Amino acid sequence: MKQTLYDLDFNLWIEDHIKKLKNHRFSELDIEHLIEELKDLGKSEKKCPRKQFNDTSRPSA
Secondary structure (H helix, E strand, C coil): CCCCHHHHCHHHHHHHHHHHHHCCCHHHCCHHHHHHHHHHHHHHHHHCCHHHHHHHHCCCC
C-alpha cells in the first residue's frame, strides 16, 4: 500500500489541508482521513466539554 502524507507526517498533512481548504481546493483533500479525524475530534469533545476545559485551563488567582 502506498504511504500518504497523512501516514508520513501528520502535522504536515494538517498544514497542507488547511491551505487547501482556505484556497477552496476541495478536490485535492484526503476525504477519508479528514472524516476520520473529524470523528475523533467529536469523540474527544464529548469527553472534555469546552466549559470544563476552559475552567481548568485558567490559572489560579
